[in-house]
Amino acid sequence: MRRAALLGLLAACLCTPQERLSVQQLVSFVRSSIQLRHPDQQVASYLKKVQLSERLDDRTIEELQAMGAGPRTLEALRALRDASRALPRPAGAEQREQPAAIPPPSPAEQQRILKEVREYALNYVRGLPDFICTQVTRRYLDPTGLEFWSQQDVITARLTYFEHREDYKVILINNRPTNVSYENLGGATSTGEFGSMMRELFAPETQARFRWERWATLRGRRTHVFSYQVDQPRSKWHISYQKMLEIVPGYRGLVYVDRDTLAVARITLEAVGIPPDFPIQEASTVLDYDFVDIAGRQYWLPLRAVVRMREGKLLLRNEVEFRMYRKFAAETTITFETPEPLPEDKVKEQPPK
Numbered sequence: 001m002r003r004a005a006l007l008g009l010l011a012a013c014l015c016t017p018q019e020r021l022s023v024q025q026l027v028s029f030v031r032s033s034i035q036l037r038h039p040d041q042q043v044a045s046y047l048k049k050v051q052l053s054e055r056l057d058d059r060t061i062e063e064l065q066a067m068g069a070g071p072r073t074l075e076a077l078r079a080l081r082d083a084s085r086a087l088p089r090p091a092g093a094e095q096r097e098q099p100a101a102i103p104p105p106s107p108a109e110q111q112r113i114l115k116e117v118r119e120y121a122l123n124y125v126r127g128l129p130d131f132i133c134t135q136v137t138r139r140y141l142d143p144t145g146l147e148f149w150s151q152q153d154v155i156t157a158r159l160t161y162f163e164h165r166e167d168y169k170v171i172l173i174n175n176r177p178t179n180v181s182y183e184n185l186g187g188a189t190s191t192g193e194f195g196s197m198m199r200e201l202f203a204p205e206t207q208a209r210f211r212w213e214r215w216a217t218l219r220g221r222r223t224h225v226f227s228y229q230v231d232q233p234r235s236k237w238h239i240s241y242q243k244m245l246e247i248v249p250g251y252r253g254l255v256y257v258d259r260d261t262l263a264v265a266r267i268t269l270e271a272v273g274i275p276p277d278f279p280i281q282e283a284s285t286v287l288d289y290d291f292v293d294i295a296g297r298q299y300w301l302p303l304r305a306v307v308r309m310r311e312g313k314l315l316l317r318n319e320v321e322f323r324m325y326r327k328f329a330a331e332t333t334i335t336f337e338t339p340e341p342l343p344e345d346k347v348k349e350q351p352p353k
Contacts, residue, residue: 030043034069055087055088089268123262126164136156136160136320156173156338157169183295206230209229210255217351218265229252239283252272266289303347304321
């Protein structure tokens with residue numbers, strides 16, 4: 001019955017006319033279809049109705065093939081490649097095809113960098129001031145599992161950081177005042193952005209294994225990129241479901257380290273080894289840090305976190321932004337409003353410069 005229901009829902013989606021897709025949207029769709037094991041023929045049928053707004057190249061098709069795209073899906077992708085030859089290339093495609101010529105740090109230098117970053121991470125919260133900021137959470141869902149997102153709500157909260165403790169007070173939901181507490185919001189929420197995630201990753205008892213990956217550019221600054229792995233027995237990442245079930249999975253990801261300051265500029269986490277009977281089957285987080293001015297001093301503070309989860313076919317995505325930082329004081333006042341989303345260039349990785 002569950003199989004029949006899935007096929008019926010997918011077939012209904014495939015019969016619905018779709019707008020033109022970018023290459024990035026196309027890749028997201030095919031990747032999700034592979035992860036959710038949608039039938040190859042059904043995915044190919046959908047792709048035959050797609051029109052692209054950008055040129056699809058062979059390298060992208062090869063990457064999707066390596067992910068597990070089926071033969072009929074690949075045939076449909078090649079037809080899209082041929083039909084899109086006259087279209088413009090995706091933004092950054094030229095840079096993507098040129099490998100970075102910058103040599104990596106020596107093994108000894110990599111170990112020195114990791115040692116200093118560990119010290120930075122373990123002492124991070126000690127250097128933070130007391131402050132208030134506006135936290136904006138835009139929550140999206142997709143019941144089809146095909147990366148067709150719809151916005152669920154927008155939550156604007158006051159986040160107070162005082163004596164190294166976080167306190168959340170919901171101010172607006174969809175720009176309307178509310179008295180709902182943060183704990184009773186329901187749906188997907190997250191905490192730990194102000195230091196605990198970073199500290200737990202670099203704590204000696206976690207025994208994370210790091211490896212050099214590449215150079216990158218974030219927000220115009222050169223960064224080291226290291227991959228890492230944390231085994232489940234050493235993990236402290238908790239994933240709860242409806243306040244009734246909870247697991248602590250292992251995880252892996254990337255750490256972006258600012259070359260000039262050796263501060264952590266981004267952390268990514270992807271859960272590994274989630275038990276098959278746990279409702280949430282996929283979970284990941286991307287947390288960005290940036291320079292923030294508070295009372296005339298510069299601090300590295302959270303900029304945005306993107307949390308993704310999958311429960312069956314249902315996909316959930318939270319985009320959490322931290323804006324309008326102010327120094328905390330008894331007389332501090334903030335006019336709360338919901339700012340526009342951050343521009344893409346503030347969070348998109350660029351090739352090394």
